[in-house]
Amino acid sequence: MIDFELPEDVKDIQRRVAAFVNTVVLPAEAEAGEHTTAEEFDRVLEGLRDEARASGLFNPHLPPEWGGLGLGALGMAIVSQECGVSGLASLALNAMAPDEGNMHLLLETANPEQLEKYLRPLAEGRARSCFAMTEQIAGSDPTMLATTAVKDGDDWIINGEKWFITGANGAAFAIVVAKTDPEAEGRNSYSLFLVDDGTPGWNVIREIPVMGTHGPGGHCEIKIENVRVGPEAVLGELGQGFQLSQKRLGPARLAHAMRWIGVAQRSLDLAAERALTRETFGKPLARRQTVQNWLADSAIDLYASRLMVLHAAYLIERGDDFRQEVSMNKVFIAEALERVVDRAIQIHGSLGYSTDLPLERFYRDARAARIYDGPSEVHRMVIARNVLKAAMSGGGTKPATGGLA
Numbered sequence: 481m482i483d484f485e486l487p488e489d490v491k492d493i494q495r496r497v498a499a500f501v502n503t504v505v506l507p508a509e510a511e512a513g514e515h516t517t518a519e520e521f522d523r524v525l526e527g528l529r530d531e532a533r534a535s536g537l538f539n540p541h542l543p544p545e546w547g548g549l550g551l552g553a554l555g556m557a558i559v560s561q562e563c564g565v566s567g568l569a570s571l572a573l574n575a576m577a578p579d580e581g582n583m584h585l586l587l588e589t590a591n592p593e594q595l596e597k598y599l600r601p602l603a604e605g606r607a608r609s610c611f612a613m614t615e616q617i618a619g620s621d622p623t624m625l626a627t628t629a630v631k632d633g634d635d636w637i638i639n640g641e642k643w644f645i646t647g648a649n650g651a652a653f654a655i656v657v658a659k660t661d662p663e664a665e666g667r668n669s670y671s672l673f674l675v676d677d678g679t680p681g682w683n684v685i686r687e688i689p690v691m692g693t694h695g696p697g698g699h700c701e702i703k704i705e706n707v708r709v710g711p712e713a714v715l716g717e718l719g720q721g722f723q724l725s726q727k728r729l730g731p732a733r734l735a736h737a738m739r740w741i742g743v744a745q746r747s748l749d750l751a752a753e754r755a756l757t758r759e760t761f762g763k764p765l766a767r768r769q770t771v772q773n774w775l776a777d778s779a780i781d782l783y784a785s786r787l788m789v790l791h792a793a794y795l796i797e798r799g800d801d802f803r804q805e806v807s808m809n810k811v812f813i814a815e816a817l818e819r820v821v822d823r824a825i826q827i828h829g830s831l832g833y834s835t836d837l838p839l840e841r842f843y844r845d846a847r848a849a850r851i852y853d854g855p856s857e858v859h860r861m862v863i864a865r866n867v868l869k870a871a872m873s874g875g876g877t878k879p880a881t882g883g884l885a
């Protein structure tokens with residue numbers, strides 16, 4: 481029999497995170513809204529982090545030797561769903577994008593000196609980081625990335641530009657993807673570099689104004705002009721930058737999908753409450769079949785999303801190949817999120833469109849989910865490629881559909 485029961489320790493952490501989000505994070509949302517100053521936001525966040533530390537919930541994703549709870553993919557799936565309810569929750573637990581993914585990447589690839597210099601301040605919540613891959617000329621297709629790192633004695637000189645780099649303004653360091661071997665085949669020509677904030681030539685030009693909300697440091701445009709770094713700045717093996725980025729992005733994509741489930745669940749909770757209490761033409765909205773269909777379709781979207789996430793987390797924990805399943809998660813849940821939030825707004829009418837409720841903010845933020853971490857269309861291209869590969873191998877397409885029984 482398949483066991484869908486969560487292990488006791490995961491159930492326990494789920495209860496504790498849910499209680500923390502409800503009693504500590506949600507009441508703080510009003511003080512840390514979109515129009516709060518950076519100083520005020522930092523003050524509120526520091527307070528939340530102190531409470532998270534005191535509640536033993538800080539760094540759920542890190543191993544105990546780094547001050548964390550040592551949760552695996554399943555534990556983090558559950559924690560992230562609870563955190564998705566509020567944009568502040570992952571920040572409070574120090575498990576927010578892009579730092580969570582960067583911390584995992586450092587743990588897997590950094591040498592002891594790099595761990596001490598870069599992971600330590602992130603793990604202690606004293607610093608933020610960013611991951612600088614995308615360029616204006618290269619987004620979906622990373623083999624077009626043009627930033628170069630050229631050897632000069634023992635040093636490297638980096639030149640290029642980066643675009644939409646989340647959290648770059650005020651980040652203590654960036655993990656930069658740059659081409660180190662123009663002769664090598666596309667995927668093997670890139671390497672990763674750790675670039676400290678304040679390095680001459682590292683210029684954060686601006687935080688790009690966006691449709692949705694963003695966390696500390698915005699989404700930034702960066703100019704990299706003759707940035708000189710030593711050999712100690714290389715992260716992982718030379719020529720492995722692309723592969724390491726993909727390795728980072730797999731679980732990071734799933735982490736986003738998990739948070740989106742939390743947002744969708746909160747939207748459905750609000751929608752159902754409104755449907756029960758709002759009357760039109762002598763009946764509550766909950767008695768109208770159209771509204772019932774919206775509630776049902778949202779419940780179906782959430783059920784499918786949760787099952788997909790749990791299965792992908794299971795594959796990650798077993799060390800199995802999870803790329804096809806994570807791509808399917810990313811596409812389905814990003815699109816389900818939009819549907820669920822949209823229905824919740826419609827059920828609320830004008831109130832849903834107003835900024836009195838978080839739904840309009842969820843709607844703006846949801847629009848980006850189909851673009852970042854790879855647009856839906858690019859994931860579909862990869863998913864379809866695997867379907868066709870399976871078909872061509874003669875064994876049918878089932879292995880490319882999640883590999884379930």
Ligand SMILES: Cc1cc2nc3c(=O)[nH]c(=O)nc-3n(C[C@H](O)[C@H](O)[C@H](O)COP(=O)(O)OP(=O)(O)OC[C@H]3O[C@@H](n4cnc5c(N)ncnc54)[C@H](O)[C@@H]3O)c2cc1C
Nearest residue numbers: 611612613614619620644645646848851852853854855857
């Ligand atoms: C909120 C947000 C945060 C981000 N944070 C970061 C970050 O921290 N670090 C970072 O490096 N990058 C970041 N990005 C950039 C993100 O990774 C890119 O936006 C994404 O890879 C898409 O690249 P692009 O925007 O250049 O779109 P393009 O590559 O120009 O693609 C545009 C559109 O073309 C379509 N398309 C592309 N290829 C195909 C195809 N093969 N088949 C069919 N249709 C296709 C898709 O609809 C796609 O949306 C962020 C983006 C957003 C929106």
